[in-house]
Amino acid sequence: MQNVLVPFDGSSSAKRAIQYLVDFSAEYPAIKVHVINVQSEPKLYGNYVSASMLEQLHDGALQHGQDINTDAAAMLEAANINFETHAVIGEVIGEVVKAVKQLGCNTVVMGTRGMSNLGNLVMGSVATRIVHEVPVPVLLIK
Template identity: 75%
Template sequence: MRNVLLPFDGSAPAKRAIEYLVGVAAEYPNILVHVINVQSEPKLYGNYVSANMLEQLHGGALDHAREVIVEAGAMLREAGVRHEEHAVVGEVIGELAHAVKSLGCDTVIMGTRGMSNLGNLFMGSVATRVVHEVPVPVLLVK
């Protein structure tokens, strides 16, 4: 575990994943954590949206992603864990899988909200889909 992807959405489970990672980071002195927040593409309704408006919506989503990962970066910085922050707009699962490959990550550590099996059956969950889509081990923190 030297190059870790840490999806972060600001939720309590995501914060617990950071706490877990900080706890084990001492065992991996060369660890690099890639904190990522993926915002979904803006939902558009209507027949016409100008290019300028699309650009503003995309920029707003990126700004929001950057705001969300500030807290994660602060937690890792305070613990002395080397990290990089990535703000992305797109389809969440696809962007996480792409980040694993493009950043050369060997592990994904992420929080899970612990939905019931029935909820996962009907809606799926981000954590479950990540486990199936990425080619590296995924550690889920409750």
């Protein structure tokens, strides 16, 4: 675990994953952590949305993702861990897989439960899908 990706949604489970890395770094200080928050595409209703309004919606979603990442950043910074935060728009599984490849991550560390309990019942667990989709080991933190 040298270059780690942490999907982060601000949930207590996601914060435990960050805390695990903080504790882990005490023994292995040379890790690099990438914290990623994935926001859904804005849902548009109606017949017409201007390009500027669509851009504002995207910018707002990205800002919201960065705001969520501030909790993780504060924990990692306090532990003096090398990290970067990323906020993207898209589908969670696909964006996590893409980030693993683009950032050269060799491990994904994530919580088992996120903010969307209803989504877990309807579509299956995001954590389970990530385990099956990413090409690197995944460490799930309860």
